Amino acid sequence: MTTRSFPLPSQIADVPGAEGWEQMYPYFTRFQPEDDQRFWFYNSMHFPEVIPAFDGVTSEIPYTAIGANLARLFSFPTTLGIEYRIVNGRVYITANPVLDPEEIERRLPHFQERAGYYYANWDRLYGEWQQRMDALIAEIEAVEVPVLGDLDDISVVTSGRGYATNHLLRENFHRCIDLYSKMWHYHTEMLQLGYGAYVVFFEFCKQAFPEMGDQMVARMVAGMDVTMYRPDDELKKLAALAVELDVADLFVEGADPAKVLSSLGERGGNGQRWLAAFEEAKDPWFHVSVGDGFYHHHLSWADDLTVPFAALPRYVEQIRAGEDLTRPTERLAEERDRIADEHRALLGSEEEKAAFDQMLGLCRQVFPYIESHKFYCEHWFTTRFFQKIRAFGQLLASRGVLREADDVFHLRSVEVEDALVDVMLAWAGGGTELGARHWQPIVARRKEILEALAQWSPPPALGPVPPALNDPAVKMLWGITDDTVQTWLGDESLDENTVRGYAASPGVVEGVARVLMNVNDIGSIREGEILVCPVTAPSWGPVFGKIAAAVSDIGGTMSHAAIVAREYGMPAVVGTGQATAKIQTGDRVRVDGDRGIVTVLR
């Protein structure tokens, strides 16, 4: 085995044209000299792109929640939380394992008491979690972005409210940040424990059946929970309804959603019925991000109807051709049980079978949470959150502080507060906001920096390789193992036409690549092409009916692309880190979903 190591954080070179990037992120995200002693890896799964200044909250806040959950709430014995740093706009993370046996021993009884309580009361707590999450989403939706009129409304006086509306600028903006923080605490509340149950069953399967692929374990566990498939299912239902109501002729490729909607309004009762169904489906199922919920520019279907409307014509076509588009949940459930039963029967002893039953049972109990939390947290809540922030951006733009609403995402959240105070003061004092002069050059410069940083190829990891990679808790948190690190270390031996990732769905296919950086472009893909994209989310669902294989920059074996590719029975390689950078539309590529390798055949 090689003793090579990764570059040290202090050796990372500046990117030309990106001078001053540090100002976009808080001081505590910067690499320190002593960080050279530790192992860091690029969190390409969650942060595949350069982080705009505001979007820094999508690393800062999750890591405050995850660490607190592990270290302070549940007292995980072998691990504390995750630390992160940002360099050249990319997030690097490291876990803090507990290595001292005495300290592990000290933490253990607390872990058993606390985690044991959650497992023992899982169903009740999950029910309550859903209620709390619903309430939290209602809260973020209810946050008002204040309107500053010439005079405050008379009701402010007659109700004796006691404070003028400019006060609410900061309070309500801050409420968004606070609710976002709380959402991440809820997000991690049960997730680490849920993953824990999965990891333990996974390890058991890998020992009992060393040849078993990651996806086979997932297939034994994966529930029939439909939450993550629901947006796509709703679209299919709308397509079927359009055919049934004889309004399907309006859904043609490339049509402007607004025009389609207004045409429907002119189609009498049938059109109205379709529009009613559409409104019904939209909330909440169109609050689905086109990404993974970590960037402000990953809009939702509700934000940008071109995505769902790009999918509708094809569904209409399929339904007219007599295809059944409903997910075969019954067949999938039978298949899941058959796979589990047959593996169980292959175990060597009755003891192992009994242990298998326990672990699988627990996994299936916790899995509905694991599968559906994403829709509630990263999609529904987060797209609503970014909508609110964008509305504050609109306020700042309307007051002349920013040029346009989306410029707000080039300010850190504390800087947004400053800008809001500027408005609060100007409105109160009768003066003019000073922010235009201050913020607009900063925003312009930061846009240049982001462009420059996008050209940088981040190394997969930094610093010396650590000893404690095989602790199940660390493995669970990082999603990487000794094997992953060895693959990264060996990356140099791969030629430049090869990209390596996770073998997410088996099979080998050759074909022409179509690189799509954005779900909005899915209309351009041709039948039989190979999709190469940064990441897929439920909004990409429609594309899987056309393509021959899928390749993504980010994602693991449980990612959306992996799950859907397996369901469609097509090869997939995910988490390549660099497929969209190395592959171009029109390249002939071979996707080896058995080994996780994509080769450009030039």
Added chain:
Amino acid sequence: MTVLPFAELGRDDVPAAGGKGASLGELLRAGIRVPDGFVVTTTAFRTAVGGLGLAERVSALDPDGDLAGPCAELRAVVETAPLPDDVAAAITAAYEALGEPDLPVAVRSSATSEDSAEASFAGLQDTYLWVRGADAVLEAVRRCWASLYSVESVSYRLRRALAEDDLAMAVVVQRMVDSRSSGVMFTRSPLNGDRSVVCVDASWGLGSAVVSGEVTPDSFVVSKVTGEVAKRFIATKCTWHRPDPRGSGVIDRDVPGELQDIPSISAEELAALVATARAVEAHYGSPQDIEWAIDDSGELFLLQSRPETVWAEKDAAAAPVATPAARPFDHVLNVLGGKKQGA
């Protein structure tokens, strides 16, 4: 009986037909296709070789002395002593009953011993492929018998002090399949013992090239549960064994260039192999080590199946991966708490 057709044999017939012969009969009973053939039984061996007085001569040898000369003499005795007429007639009749004149057959020794070390001595050397004509078959049978007097075999028995009077060997005579592709397969991973997969090695031509290790075969790991190919490696296959065009025997040749880098079996053939492997394993109730062949028309045959022994022994010694806990979530508390599973 000196000769028994496969159809009359089953797994209990090891004393008469040897392990290989009994297994071919058993496969046939399980409804698995095997090339037609018969076994020259241990009775035939005793009739033909038992009266040659070799037992005393072996017992008199010094295991630490020079065995090469004496063994060569013993083998010559077996190979040249006249065959009893009834034995020769029975073998000739059975051979002719297989079909066309000069039908190519494989002649293989089939040891009665359960001892795998001894069985593995027999194995390769004592297989004669593409044998044609009754006289050639008789000669190959005697060579198989004579292999019991090889230096390795004799010294092994002497060191173990095995009784020469119990010595016997059956010989399998089986119609040759002119394999387009062939190989071996295991109903659990030979590398890690995984019971959920069938591991298939395949190459072009006769299986002897794979068994002897002269070629790096294509290899496949297939899930028994889903039939999905979990691993697939297509090797560059340089050598293949083919029937000698001069009429008998086998030669090795370079694989034609256009075949070297393409899979030696199709996806459908792989699926058929896996289905057959599972059927054989289910029939025996234990993991199997199987030799197979596919002829030009795509017909699949099994040439041999024997129990897998290496991992069976390890299993017996190994602790379970995990045992049930008081509460299901105790597994998680233990593992994430820093304890090993199963501890």
